Amino acid sequence: MRSFFKIFFATLLAFVVIIILGVIVLSGFIGSALSSEVVTLSPNSVLVLETSQQYNEQQVSNPLNAFLRQEPKNVPGVNDLVRLVKHAETDDNIKGIYLKADNNANGFATNEEVRNALLRFKQSGKFVLAYGETMDQKSYYIASLADKVYVHPKGGIEFNGFFTQLTFLKGALEKLEIQPQIFYDGRFKSATEPLRETEMTLANRIQTNAYLGDLYGNFLKNIGISRKIDTSSLHRFANEGLIQEAGDALKYKLVDGLKYNDQVMDEIKSRIGLKGSEDVSFVSISKYMSATDLTEDKGADNKIAVIYAEGNIVGGDSEKEGTISSGHFIKLIREARQDKEVKAIVFRVNSGGGSALASESIWRELVLAKKSKPVVVSMGDYAASGGYYISCMADTIFAQPNTLTGSIGVFAVLPNMQSFFKNKLGVTFDGVKTAEYADLGNTSRPLTEIEKRFIQNSIDSIYSTFKGRVVEGRKLSGPIVDSIAQGRVWSGVQAKQLGLVDRIGGISDAIRCAAGMAKVSSYRLREYPETDASISRMVKSFGVSARVDAAVKEELGDQYKIYQQLKEVKEMKGEIQAKLPYFMEIR
Template identity: 80%
Template sequence: MRSFFKIFFATLLAFIVIIFFGMFILMGIIKSAVSPEVVTLSPNGVLVLETSQPYAEQKIVDPVNAVLRQGPKETPGLYDVVRLIRHAENDDDIKGIYLKADNNANGFATNEELRNALLRFKQSGKFIYAYGEVMDQKSYYVASLADKVYVHPKGGLEFSGFFTQLTFLKGALEKLEIQPQIFYDGRFKSATEPLRETQMTVANRIQTNAYLGDLYANFLKNIGASRKIDTVTLHRYANEGLIQEAADALKYKLVDGLKYNDQVMDEIKSRLGLSGDEKVNFISLSKYESATDVATGKGEDNRIAIIYAQGNIVGGDSEKDETISSGHFVKLIREARQDKDVKAIVFRVNSPGGSALASESIWRELTLAKKSKPVVVSMGDYAASGGYYISCMADSIFAQPNTLTGSIGVFAVLPNLQGFFKNKLGVTFDGVKTAQYADLGNTSRPLTEIEKKFIQNSVDSIYSTFKGRVVEGRKLSGVVVDSIAQGRVWSGVQAKELGLVDRIGGIDDAIKCAAKLAKVSAFRLREYPEAEAPFEKFVKSFAGEARMETAIRKELGEQYTVYQQIKHLKEMNGEIQAKLPYVMEIR
């Protein structure tokens, strides 16, 4: 028996040692896989930009892809891409850009930022070739500036005008006997319309027609300038449905030719002086970023902070990607505010809003920062409702013409699930309380009339505070702010005319303005939130939340917006929201 235990424990020890060293080796392999890649560029390169790639505000690191080799391990952020394109203008190793323009995963203002960067690159005299098998409208918008635009002979080009559709849940909620108890301020504040109407209200139709018209006008104007076709003619193409096949796009001069991929490659080879089986030296953006140092500037003690605020605004202290949690962002702003080397702050906002209370907390910290150094806001695809709340105090606000902003209004939704539980599931509730309103907000019963007044009074108070913040920050009268508030969504063009933003421009413009206000001519950039170490990102990725969301989106397809609406309804249960009207998708 003694011999048995001796052998057993020796074997167990050996097994533990093997596991330990195995894990040690595995971690070493993982760390190696996620470590930054050292890249050396070879001459005669062509930078590749894909419109189907979503460009978030900050670089996205995917260490799981790095380890499993399923795809790119990192994707540059939007401003990274802008800087890389700018660097390529004077890089002798880069001869041109190949724009792969099939689908487009980005918002209108993001595409505007990319397009403007490409226009500047084109002015350097280097070439841009664009090719797609089937180009959607947003892809074509970016591609239209290229020296040559080609589509697949049997593919096509979408050119049919813009369209947005809302999904109304009122009927479904009635069938389920779910009563959405709704409170709001602002006659254009249509965030709750899908829950209380079966079609768009007159006010909502007015605002949607207005901003959609502005987005479309900007679309036609810039394509027309690039293709030398007047906007009236372009609108006629769409309105009469003239672009149905690839040949139509060529006939009406929207593209320069119908070619297969190999034919486009041959033309690029000819442009580069290559022949035979020589391959084009295509360089991805992520590879180019690894080979260059363009991110922050060089050598100066002065700093300008860029704080990227992307996603829904929520309470708490979460550091989750694409979420603006008040606790986390207050810390980031405070760090930049108290750093004596930081001479100005550029607050990059790409948010449809969210929690009104969280928005107020972020507004407060930015207001404190403004007392010690300039604060400039740069707006992305959205800076609306809560996104505008956290922007309105800035010294200067920049937006793209197709940014959606404003939506100065608030609402609250508290569902009454009593009928659903009792009549659909056979579930009832009962309990005791020590005060009349101890269970206020309980979804298992309807609100009383007095309780409804309590909530509406809170909504009214927060709406009044919101408008007061705009009056103070934008130096507008209360009467003017009340007239342009009401929950109405405005395009960047409209917002500038109304005084809600100061200038039309992108991130670079905002940074130049911040430097001018801070009276610094040379500076380095400091970006917040700081990028996570790839290995830490790998460990966190096992939670799999982002990947789960991607899988759900892929599985549901067009019905994903319905899922989003139901999810958002659950998340905002009872909390007063400063948020965009609905899940907005423009095609």
Template identity: 55%
Template sequence: MRTFFKIFFASLLALIVFTVIGVFILIGFISSATTSELPVVGTKAVLVLDLSVNFKEQAEEDPFGELISSAEANKPSLFDVVRLIGKAKSDSAVKGIYILASDNANGFSSSEELRKAVLDFKKSGKFVIAYGETMTQKAYYVACAAERIYVHPQGGLEWSGFSSNLFFLKGMLEKLQIEPQIFYAGKFKSATEPLRETKMTEANRLQTSVWLGDLYGAFLKAASVARKIDTAVLHQLANEGDIQTAVDAEKYQLVDGLKYDDEIKDEILKKLKKASGTSINFVTINEYAAATTIDDYAGGGKIAIIYAQGDIVSQEGDEEQVSSDVYKNVIRRARLDNTIKAIVLRVNSPGGSALASDVIWREITLARKEKPVVVSMGDVAASGGYYISCNADAVFANETTLTGSIGVFSIVPNFESFLKNKLGITTDRVRTAPYADMGSGDRPLTATEKRFFQSATDSIYHTFKSRVAEGRKKDIVYIDSIAQGRVWTGARALDAGLVDKIGTLQDAVKYAAKLAKIEDDYRLREYPEKKNFLEKIMGNYKRSIKTNLIKDEIGVEQWQLMQQFKQVKQMVGEPQARMPYFLTIH
């Protein structure tokens, strides 16, 4: 027994010592991170805009990077990037912008906001140079805002037009003997097509041709203005396949020259009036964000910006989703906070749970009775994303925003044949009522049960249209004519009356301030609120490690496909207001 106590107390002492040491080390790290000096922009700085970085709606923070005081650890939001470019316009330390434009990880609407910011920066007279070894069309959309565009001599420029691809799973489900049992309202509601068709329906092909054509038209218009080439000529270059090499891109004046990296650097040095071979003070967007502050009004009134990015879900969800449990409370707090004079809801969501969308819609409706509510739409604000947007005082969208998709569907899978014929599993049951096991998944629905599900889907669709009619002050018959699950671009949604204005998040904030009568006397408050250091450590680390490991192992495209399959799982058994989930644009 004496030996036991000796070992026990020795172990306990060691545990206490190591815990104390660990706490002091952690405090040291935190102290180092919080007391370190801000990065310095320096003189003759060139701001680097790397389009391969996906700028999300809210800033991303890496707690481990913060511990080592790395300026690159934290990634600013899209809104921050736009405002930082605006800040650089009048910052005497920044002499120009260098756009890394090989690829573009941002959506078309996000790219539109970045492009507008660069165009505004050019008004300062400072230089903007874009370069990519091989440049994609989406990268070119932003790059053509630059005064000079270059590609690598052995690289090239993608110039082949746009395409949207859908994966269809009906054949696979038939081979597995899985019956999806789908119920939907809206002839354009194509989210379930991959499960019930082997190719696009004519209605879906029509709507996709229209909105994809609108995006392509915006792309050609931007290139036409920048390069002073007629859009018909640009369109023909793609139709004829004339741009296959970097030489072709230069021949048809889509780029200003073919240069290697060192030649680009020499041109920048000339712009800076520095000798060839000397170093260039390149400052990344991340570094600039850490080194400077964004000018916001410092008045007493606050405008809340609530970011709703991701799938709309009923359960608590994660940071990549719009959870009704979280967002109803966030909106409610902003409504009840008397220091908040207006709310801007930034929506970047393809939709999701119809019930969760209605929960959020209700809070928006209540908030609007107390203070102005303005919606700003990002890359996509469709179906459930439009549901939560429709009752605002004003709705802003970019020209290339995808919105609308007012429709509903439900999926109730039947695995009976799959279980029996593929796995040798059978089921049996005892019921106290005929419909006690309705939708259990191990048997087909009866004709009566199918009527129940279709009736519920139609009822939710009617409610959805009623919400839109009320919010947009339109007749429900008219709303039905532009609904039917159809996807619209922001430009067409404006004509249809689904949105009020074409404009960026900045425009929406300014309009909210105007409605609240605090144009020159407000500051911004962002929601959901940032997590504290420990929450970031416990949450971000685990998620980022898991995500990065899987992505590195299977590749980004396979990762995206896996995420889409997870979305299918989430949709089973709950009415959905969602856009097509297998949507890719090239």
């Protein structure tokens, strides 16, 4: 027995030592990965922007990429990107910008932010050169502003006009014998259409034609200005399908030349005075962020709080990325409200909405903040439904012309799964209750007519409250708000005309406005939530849910959106929602 204990404890000790050494070694690797990279710029550097890179509202840190020595280690947020491009205007080391324009992973308003930042950069006298092998329309929209736009001789650009398509699930649900019991207010509230229709309703077609036309008009107008082509000609190019090959793009002056990559590199060398075999010092936007201090005024005591609200609005206290949880954001807003050094709040909203109750809770905290300091809202790609709910109280609202906003309406979905369980799975249910409505909302049976009235009454009450918040915040009359509500989605241009937003502009415009309202000339930005460049992010990147979701996406391909839509219906079961349709793709 004594021999057994000796071996056991010796083995245990060895195991503990190995674990400790492993932790020390791993911590060293992680510390190295998370440590700030020192980037030194050469005197003849060219900043590289890739349209295929997705830019979220806040910086995304990738410790795993840092650990594996892969790029990008950090991706700037939209506001960071705008400020970095502005900094490059006066950076003597940056001679110009090389815009790699192939695919585009960003929304229309985000692309507007990037494009406007590049237009301002051009005014510094430095060059912007764009090149792509095959440019989609959103990539070309940004590339069109460049001094020179080149495309691969065997590539081309997409120039076919815009379209959007909804996926309707009614037929699939009928085959599965699942009845989506739907309640809504607003004749344009199209979020439930995929569950109750097999095609777009007339109301939805009207609103979609209107905002899609505005987005397309903005697209053609700005390309026409940059390329010196009238919009009627651009419209004809798309309508007649004239741009099919790279040569067509050159013929109709959408690009300046057909070149291979090496030829583009030679032109960049020539622009910055390099010869022969000398290499261009290209600097990615990620590395430029590491080499740049974006602090506005380090000595300033005054702060402007920028709170980034991006994703689905939900109840609870989750700090999950891509989620605006009411409990978490109430704490963030309250912290900014109670901080005496914070003189104004910029609330950056990029959300198609979510829980109506969570939206109301966030709205309340913003109203309290507005009583003590200016609150300015800056809208991103979306600030619709619940996203508009949490915006409407602001002193001033900024939107891009191609922001999608409004959608003032609510709905709820309660699926009746009784026939599915019984006829498809052979499962039945029975139980006991102490009151008539104890099992209200149970998916194993249909709602009674009285229960349906209960739920519709709740929908009507919340819709009335939502409109009341807009009346109060936007200083509009009840009848006017009722006429422009009804769940209708508006473009930023339309929303400004209707009084739903105040100004057309981006996040930098909103920050300057907030500073002006607070009467501060020097300030620092205080950003919320704090970015998580930590070990926990590295651990999350190995997480089961992240890996499963990535595998499902790879396996389903284009059908992944249907999976997402069904998943979304499941998650919002029974809760009254103020949100857009889950999947709204415009191409």
